[in-house]
Amino acid sequence: MPALPDILFYVFAALTLLCGVLVVANPLSRSPVTSAMFLVLTIISMSGLFVLLHAFFLGIVQIIVYAGAVMVLFLFVIMLLDLKEEARRKFKFFGIGAGLISFAAIVFIMLKSLKSAAPDANNPVGDGDTASLGKLLFTQYTLPFEVVSVLLLVAMVGVILLCKKKLE
Amino acid sequence: MDWNFIIFSLVKIAVVVGVVQGMVAYSVLAERKISAWIQDRVGPNRAAPPFMKYIPVLGPFLTRLGIFQPLADGLKFMFKEDFTPAGVRQIYFWLAPAIAVVPAMLTVAVIPFGSQIGNQHMVIADLNIGILYTFGIVSLGVYGIVLAGYAANSKYPFFGGIRSSAQMISYEISMGMSIIPVLLIVGNLNLSQIINWQSTHGWLVMYAPISFVIFMVASFAETNRTPFDLPEAETELVGGYHTEYSSMKFALFFLAEYSNMVASSAMMVTLFFGGWSLPFFGLDHVAGPGSLGLGIAHILIFVAKLLFFMVLFIWVRWMFPRFRYDQLMDLGWRRFLPLALVNILITAVWLYLRS
Amino acid sequence: MAITVNRKPLSFWEKLYLPAIAGGLKVTIKHAYGSLFQGKVVTMEYPEQRWTLPKNYRGAPYLVKDQDGSTKCVSCQLCEFVCPPKAIRITPPGQDGQAADRANAEKMPKEFEINMLRCIYCGMCQEVCPEEAIFLQNDWSHIAHNREEMIYNKEKLLALGGTHGGIQKWKHKLEEAEAQESFPVKV
Numbered sequence: 017m018p019a020l021p022d023i024l025f026y027v028f029a030a031l032t033l034l035c036g037v038l039v040v041a042n043p044l045s046r047s048p049v050t051s052a053m054f055l056v057l058t059i060i061s062m063s064g065l066f067v068l069l070h071a072f073f074l075g076i077v078q079i080i081v082y083a084g085a086v087m088v089l090f091l092f093v094i095m096l097l098d099l100k101e102e103a104r105r106k107f108k109f110f111g112i113g114a115g116l117i118s119f120a121a122i123v124f125i126m127l128k129s130l131k132s133a134a135p136d137a138n139n140p141v142g143d144g145d146t147a148s149l150g151k152l153l154f155t156q157y158t159l160p161f162e163v164v165s166v167l168l169l170v171a172m173v174g175v176i177l178l179c180k181k182k183l184e
Numbered sequence: 185m186d187w188n189f190i191i192f193s194l195v196k197i198a199v200v201v202g203v204v205q206g207m208v209a210y211s212v213l214a215e216r217k218i219s220a221w222i223q224d225r226v227g228p229n230r231a232a233p234p235f236m237k238y239i240p241v242l243g244p245f246l247t248r249l250g251i252f253q254p255l256a257d258g259l260k261f262m263f264k265e266d267f268t269p270a271g272v273r274q275i276y277f278w279l280a281p282a283i284a285v286v287p288a289m290l291t292v293a294v295i296p297f298g299s300q301i302g303n304q305h306m307v308i309a310d311l312n313i314g315i316l317y318t319f320g321i322v323s324l325g326v327y328g329i330v331l332a333g334y335a336a337n338s339k340y341p342f343f344g345g346i347r348s349s350a351q352m353i354s355y356e357i358s359m360g361m362s363i364i365p366v367l368l369i370v371g372n373l374n375l376s377q378i379i380n381w382q383s384t385h386g387w388l389v390m391y392a393p394i395s396f397v398i399f400m401v402a403s404f405a406e407t408n409r410t411p412f413d414l415p416e417a418e419t420e421l422v423g424g425y426h427t428e429y430s431s432m433k434f435a436l437f438f439l440a441e442y443s444n445m446v447a448s449s450a451m452m453v454t455l456f457f458g459g460w461s462l463p464f465f466g467l468d469h470v471a472g473p474g475s476l477g478l479g480i481a482h483i484l485i486f487v488a489k490l491l492f493f494m495v496l497f498i499w500v501r502w503m504f505p506r507f508r509y510d511q512l513m514d515l516g517w518r519r520f521l522p523l524a525l526v527n528i529l530i531t532a533v534w535l536y537l538r539s
Numbered sequence: 540m541a542i543t544v545n546r547k548p549l550s551f552w553e554k555l556y557l558p559a560i561a562g563g564l565k566v567t568i569k570h571a572y573g574s575l576f577q578g579k580v581v582t583m584e585y586p587e588q589r590w591t592l593p594k595n596y597r598g599a600p601y602l603v604k605d606q607d608g609s610t611k612c613v614s615c616q617l618c619e620f621v622c623p624p625k626a627i628r629i630t631p632p633g634q635d636g637q638a639a640d641r642a643n644a645e646k647m648p649k650e651f652e653i654n655m656l657r658c659i660y661c662g663m664c665q666e667v668c669p670e671e672a673i674f675l676q677n678d679w680s681h682i683a684h685n686r687e688e689m690i691y692n693k694e695k696l697l698a699l700g701g702t703h704g705g706i707q708k709w710k711h712k713l714e715e716a717e718a719q720e721s722f723p724v725k726v
Contacts (some may be wrong), residue, residue, distance in 0.1 A: 049334055056226075058326070075369055076316040080360075084323025092349040095342070146313060146373055175348050221571040226582040503563040 025068050031061035052087060059083045073146045138179045196308050197293075200521035203485060207494070208442040209254035210232035215498045217250060222502045223280035231256040258435075266431040275336035281429070281436035284328025287321045295450045296376045298460050298483035306460075306483060307376060308482070314375035317366070318451060319360060322406060326352040328440060329408075329415055329425045344424030347509065348408065354516040355405035355412075361524035362398035365531035366455055380460035384429055386463060389456040394527045396456045398520050402423060403448035405516070408441060410501035414509055446498075449493035454485065458487040597675035599655060600664050601700030602693065609641035610697065611672035614648035618664035618673060626657035627664060643713060644670075652692040657682045674703060 035058040039051050059082045066075030153161050213228065220227030228250035236243040236252070259286070268277065269484050294314040298306030326349055333345015367373060369391050370381045382388055387394045405412040416424030426437045453459060460482035507515070552558050573579040583590075592598075605611050619627045630650035632638075639647040663672045678699070682690045691699070 049331075051329075053331075072311065072313045073316065076313055076320045080316065080323055083355065084320060087328065087351055088323075088326055088349050091327075091334075093331070093345065095334055095349075097347055132497035133310075142319075201598075218571070221574045222567045224570055224574045226574075226580055229584075302543075366666045375723060458581050499564075499567065530627070 017071075021068055025065070028068065032058055032065065035061060049091065051092050052094060056083050056087045059087070073149055092151045103117040192304050193308065194251055195237050196226075196304075196306075200292055200297065200308060201289060202445050203291065204443060205439075207446050208439055209258065210444065211494055211498070212438065213250055213254050214495065216253070218495070218498050219502045220383045222499075228253040244509070261432055261435040264431040266433065269428050270473050272337050272428060273335045277428075277538060278433075278496065280328050280332035281433045281440075282328075283331060284325060284440035285436050285443070287325040287439040288327075288447060290321045291318050291444075291447035293327065294375055294448060295447070295454055296459055297450070297486050299479060301479035301483075304377065306479070310374065311378055312374045313361060315378075315385045315455075318447070319356070322444070322447070323352070323356055325440065332425040332429070332437070333415075336384075336425070337466075338428060340421040340423070341427045344415040344421050344427070348425060351405060351408075351412065351512060351516075352495070355402045355520075356512060358398055358516055358520040358524055359402035359406065361521060361528065362395045362402060363455060364524075364528045365395045368528070368531050368535055375454050375459075379454060379461060382458040383461035383463075387456065388459045390457070392527070392531065394523065398524050398527070399455070400452060401515075402520065403452065404497070405512070406508075407444040407497075409497055410513055411504040411507050413501075413506060413510060417506060419506075428500055436464055445494060445497050446490070449490050449497065450486075450494065451492050452512065453489040457489055459489075493535075546703045547551045552702050568584075592677055594675055595678075597662050598659055598677050598679040599658060599660065599681065599699075600662075600673050600675050601678075602651060602673055602696040603671075603700040603703035604697060605641065606702060607641065608702070610639070611641075611648045611703070612648055612651060612668075612696075613639065613644050613670050613672070614646050614651075615669065617669065621663045623661060623663060624659050625659040626654045626659075628652045628654075648693060651696060652690050653696060655688045656686060657687045671703070674700065676700065715724060 035054045038054040039058060041059060059078060063075040063078040063083075066072075066078060135174070206280040217227040218243050219225075229248040231250065231253045232243070235251060236247055268274070293308045294317050296305070296307035296310070300306060329348040329352075330345045333343070333348070334341070338419040366378070366388055369380050369388065372378060372381070378388075385391075404410075408415050414424075415421075416426065418424075421427070426434055429437065462485055577594060602610070602612055614629055614631045616629050616631065619629045628650075629648050629652075632646050632649045636646065636649055637646060660679075662675050665675050676699075681689060
């Protein structure tokens, strides 16, 4: 009989994949709210995967940031805009091509990084400890961390610029 | 598999959930009684089982106190017609009350409600990211309200849902920022460790009073309690997000609101008022395996502190008028967020100078 | 012309809300203390305590009897006609129904029903009644287990209404008539 964490891994992985598929290709409903709710479920099952990897901090932050804040804003916007049910569209050749290329790129990057890092779930490195994660972020990875924050700032400034009706 | 662990965990879960449910039922009674006293009224004083009038002094006294009112209320909720209006979005309409209740009940899992009885720590799950866990779960609670507003497919619940989503996100940020000084001072995310720190160094409300004020006001906003009860504002939105609900589904929203109150009171007690510890009579150290009395005393202290904050929640409801929505946003984003940031800075500088 | 009301700028303490919070706490705790320990409650505990009704209170309409204990109503159906919420329903005795139980009256109602769920206590029936047979009285609380019980029939209305020994219109008319030399009708 396989160990409990293994079973849980398969459960959460299956849930993640299933809900992820249902976000974009739900056969029963085309409502944007349903898609958003399935995205929330995807995020929650992904945080379950993080917890199985002993990355408690990441798992919980995943829920706080994505499920608790970002997706609520998504819902807020969907409800405010009163989006109607989306009509089924024909697939365009260009769209399929672009999708496949970006998917391949993501798979390539993940494989490459996983190969070099080679994580072992049975032998976790830092036990997902908040303190060690913080130390890493503020010593070894300070530059990427700050660059990402600047990126977010740029995005915010850009949004405000786009939203303003006229510039003085 | 450690059967001992499983059995004790199940017992703890059963007890805690039962106690929280009881607290919810009786805080509804407390709400009605306190509101009555504040408004020069009597409050519920009739409901009683038939044999009560034969008990000489105690029976009428308990009846006048309204002790049996929650039982009658519960019974009424069960037997009311569960009406589903035409034109609602069925799945979400049925799902929303459950989504509202579950996070509210889950939050109490990480709160240490006592030190130790025998070898058992009086906490269901002693996570080393306890605070973050509560924040994560609380932030999921908003889905119940938003979905209820969306599912009802009518104007007022919709407004309630929209208001709630914006309000929750705004105040979650202030709330999260407000406890960072606490984490800086203690240096740990584990709630048991935070209480242990307070039992030796004194309550954190003395170290971080501004944090406490922001946290308290934000938790009023997070639980949709009165100065910030815009999602259900009776006078403008009829009942807000639960306008279209009836019977047990409506009761579940009430259950969620009051469970959230219990959870945030427990968080306030744990983070700022020393949890189960009292700074005198030697009540401030963890009870050893032998001292059963001390362990029980700790639980009672915790419950007493919790009840104090519950009464505060209720008292405030009957004292303040509701904020306007722009005032709410102004308070959250332009007053509390900068204040919380400055508070973090001051605490960090103070800690740096002290070290 | 629009008038601009200048708002007084808030002082520092007013902006902080804190004194206002303290004031609110003081007011509420004062009232809580008063109602808890000094018995200053405004609640009237209804079934035990009741209002003292004013003398000219107009509650539910009931049928009354005259001083001889006979029905005053003559089944003219004016009240049924005038009743705004259509709460009254009268069944007349018909061609060969029961005769009136008093002199000077041709007939009395076979059945007289007032639906107390519909009645609005407006008093139109009392205004319009030529026989002074229906009066608004002091009752304002009607309790029943179902809707049928709330429809009061003739016996119930008469029992509740009691005797009204006020102006006895037809008795005086009769006396006046008998006093005349040429009395048109044999009594």
